[in-house]
Amino acid sequence: MSGWMDEARLTQILDRFTSVNLLVLGDYFLDCYLTMDRNLSEISLETNLEAYQVIEMRKYPGAAGTVAGNLRSLEVNVTALGICGDDGNGYDLRKKLAAIQINPETLLHCPNRFTPTYNKPMMREPDGHEHELNRMDVKNRLPLPEEVEQQIITKLRELLPQVDGVLVVDQVKERNCGVITDRVREEIQSLARSHPQKLFMVDSRDFAGLYTDVIIKTNLSEAVKAANYPADMPLTSEQIKACCRIIYSRTHRPIVITRGERGAIIYQGDPESLSEIPTYQVSGPIDIVGAGDSVSASTGAALCAGASLEEAVFIGNLTASLIIQQIGVTGTTTRARILERYHEFIGQKV
Numbered sequence: 001m002s003g004w005m006d007e008a009r010l011t012q013i014l015d016r017f018t019s020v021n022l023l024v025l026g027d028y029f030l031d032c033y034l035t036m037d038r039n040l041s042e043i044s045l046e047t048n049l050e051a052y053q054v055i056e057m058r059k060y061p062g063a064a065g066t067v068a069g070n071l072r073s074l075e076v077n078v079t080a081l082g083i084c085g086d087d088g089n090g091y092d093l094r095k096k097l098a099a100i101q102i103n104p105e106t107l108l109h110c111p112n113r114f115t116p117t118y119n120k121p122m123m124r125e126p127d128g129h130e131h132e133l134n135r136m137d138v139k140n141r142l143p144l145p146e147e148v149e150q151q152i153i154t155k156l157r158e159l160l161p162q163v164d165g166v167l168v169v170d171q172v173k174e175r176n177c178g179v180i181t182d183r184v185r186e187e188i189q190s191l192a193r194s195h196p197q198k199l200f201m202v203d204s205r206d207f208a209g210l211y212t213d214v215i216i217k218t219n220l221s222e223a224v225k226a227a228n229y230p231a232d233m234p235l236t237s238e239q240i241k242a243c244c245r246i247i248y249s250r251t252h253r254p255i256v257i258t259r260g261e262r263g264a265i266i267y268q269g270d271p272e273s274l275s276e277i278p279t280y281q282v283s284g285p286i287d288i289v290g291a292g293d294s295v296s297a298s299t300g301a302a303l304c305a306g307a308s309l310e311e312a313v314f315i316g317n318l319t320a321s322l323i324i325q326q327i328g329v330t331g332t333t334t335r336a337r338i339l340e341r342y343h344e345f346i347g348q349k350v
Helices: 007-019 062-072 086-097 146-162 182-194 220-226 237-251 293-305 309-323 333-348
Strands: 021-026 028-037 052-062 077-084 107-110 119-123 130-132 136-138 167-169 198-206 214-218 255-258 263-266 275-277
Touching: 007 293, 007 309, 007 333, 021 293, 028 062, 028 077, 028 086, 052 119, 052 146, 062 086, 062 293, 077 086, 077 146, 077 263, 086 107, 107 146, 107 220, 107 333, 136 237, 146 182, 167 182, 167 293, 182 198, 182 309, 198 220, 198 293, 214 220, 214 237, 220 237, 220 255, 237 255, 237 263, 255 293, 255 309, 263 309, 275 309, 293 309, 309 333
Parallel strands: 021 077, 021 167, 028 119, 077 107, 167 198, 198 214, 214 255
Antiparallel strands: 028 052, 119 130, 119 136, 255 263, 263 275
16 A cells, blocks of 8 residues: 555545444443533532532543444444443433434443443633543443353344444453453454454453454554563564564454554564554644544444455544544544545645
């Protein structure tokens, strides 16, 4: 690939998105942004500490929900498979999914589980600028019950014939405490082997090294971890290739490694070959929240729309360059905006 595709080809792929059906399996979080105004702060009579005053709450589907939300903004048909608690955050999550035309009924109710939630406090200072304070995470710290694992597996088998592919979002770092337990992972791999015509692509922060028979989409530090390389290892091209060879020896499927402003790398099994896929160079403030999820979404959709892996990852890079310019939100974009960004990318290269 010479660095980009022509406009006609990009348009052709994007136009096919509306006929793509993807199952997004994994850890559905609620992203809850709490905007606070420092000018309104009070002093607590009980603790004598500053009491922050919330003036706005914004909620979005997060983690697997971010992937699903990105797909819907691109007009891809989405089925969501995961779990949520029988709590207020679960109600909000299901409501937000329904609002973007994702049926929340395939999110399994688990009364004894939290709905995983990222609470993101945003402080508005007296001069008007906003910044994020320490995030507060609500996650489940106990293993997923076996009966819920079986429900996930049964539903996955039932839904697979109805979709073109499966995007797996393995978000929870506590092993077996999220949706993608060891047992569910084994089922994903088995189905990938028995359905080679279906796309199976996995984004896993902590367990990418455990998967076989699926496409792995990861960032550079996650790839190093998956290959069991030292975290402080200087990453030359040769060492990145070595990491990819280790991962590929288990998956026998392509590996996509995102690198922020440096674009992405694709490894497809040639021991000495890495394909470098460019991206648009963004200027000004950025917020990387959701960037990797947007790459997963648009890359997966493009692959199911007939794109080559290089074309699909290029579209993923363009998408992420739009997402990171959306500050303080879990961003989404549109097919029309991707096409505009393509023109901007071509302008940078001229």
